[in-house]
Amino acid sequence: MTTVAVTGAASGIGAACAERLAAGGHDVIGVDLAGSDVEADLGTTEGRAAAVRAVIERGGGVLDGLVTCAGLGPTSTRPGSSLVSVNYFGTVVVLEGLRPALARSASGSAVAIGSNSATIQPGVALGVTQACLADEELTARRLADEAGAVATYPATKLAIAHYVRSRATGADWAGAGLRLNAIAPGMVATPLVDEGRADPELGPLLDALPIPLGRPGQPVEIAALVALLLSGEGGFFCGSVLYVDGGTDALLRTTDWPAPFVLAPRSGGRPGTA
Ligand SMILES: NC(=O)c1ccc[n+]([C@@H]2O[C@H](COP(=O)([O-])OP(=O)(O)OC[C@H]3O[C@@H](n4cnc5c(N)ncnc54)[C@H](O)[C@@H]3O)[C@@H](O)[C@H]2O)c1
Numbered sequence: 001m002t003t004v005a006v007t008g009a010a011s012g013i014g015a016a017c018a019e020r021l022a023a024g025g026h027d028v029i030g031v032d033l034a035g036s037d038v039e040a041d042l043g044t045t046e047g048r049a050a051a052v053r054a055v056i057e058r059g060g061g062v063l064d065g066l067v068t069c070a071g072l073g074p075t076s077t078r079p080g081s082s083l084v085s086v087n088y089f090g091t092v093v094v095l096e097g098l099r100p101a102l103a104r105s106a107s108g109s110a111v112a113i114g115s116n117s118a119t120i121q122p123g124v125a126l127g128v129t130q131a132c133l134a135d136e137e138l139t140a141r142r143l144a145d146e147a148g149a150v151a152t153y154p155a156t157k158l159a160i161a162h163y164v165r166s167r168a169t170g171a172d173w174a175g176a177g178l179r180l181n182a183i184a185p186g187m188v189a190t191p192l193v194d195e196g197r198a199d200p201e202l203g204p205l206l207d208a209l210p211i212p213l214g215r216p217g218q219p220v221e222i223a224a225l226v227a228l229l230l231s232g233e234g235g236f237f238c239g240s241v242l243y244v245d246g247g248t249d250a251l252l253r254t255t256d257w258p259a260p261f262v263l264a265p266r267s268g269g270r271p272g273t274a
Helices: 012-023 045-058 080-103 126-133 137-147 149-168 191-198 202-207 219-230 248-252
Strands: 003-007 027-032 065-068 109-113 179-185 241-244 262-265
Touching: 003 012, 003 045, 003 080, 012 027, 012 065, 012 219, 027 045, 045 080, 065 080, 065 219, 080 109, 080 126, 080 137, 080 149, 109 149, 109 219, 126 137, 126 149, 137 149, 149 179, 149 241, 179 219, 191 202, 219 241
Parallel strands: 003 027, 003 065, 065 109, 109 179, 179 241
Antiparallel strands: none
């Protein structure tokens, strides 16, 4: 029996993850605003700290797996700042707060839920991404309120992808025997998408989203990959950002990546893609 914490466990993808992991024999600690084992608001500093404390207590100081699903979707009226605080800081603060408990497991592994919106949606509020990655929540919140939730949502998910890729390979994660990966789902049939579809501005955009497989994903299809990533069979995944989106990213960004590694310095001085 291993212990796995799942944030956003009361609905959608998080609920499917909790169910799948429990069916696989794991002891699941759900975290959500309400209707879960640990009730906490991950949009606030106090709520994040309380959630971390409660999960550590319930797990007896040891955690084998962590899945961060808690998140808010965009609507035309929701302030962008709420997405910054829940989607990005509600993810990374929990990852960092629970990392020591994961390090006490023989096979600690974490999966963060990003989104394919990070790479398929035009008009990403990149200043928000940069402020998130610089750990400047107040600046990110201010920029997000200026940009609005629609441009902020993919910005928070891009920040999660870059956070995972930059941290996973370092001393705190791979160096400590811990695996950190991300999943970037496309449109998945959950209350978050129902809410977006009901929005007069966002709804038509969501309805126009091209999905080559011709349907939204189901939460269980994301949960299956989460279970693999947490398991020993997923033991070679490290810093991966896995797209599960019915083909949308492949359709819209066909040859943008994989991109060849170019040794000439970029403007930032580091080698990279052309
Ligand atoms: N559904 C999709 O199409 C889709 C696509 C890509 C990524 N995602 C991401 O997947 C994750 C799960 O989304 P979902 O579609 O299952 O949505 P959902 O609305 O069904 O579930 C999200 C859960 O997060 C919880 N939550 C929201 N704010 C919180 C807070 N402040 N503190 C604690 N919990 C909070 C909600 O209560 C809810 O239970 C989100 O991060 C979302 O951005 C979803």
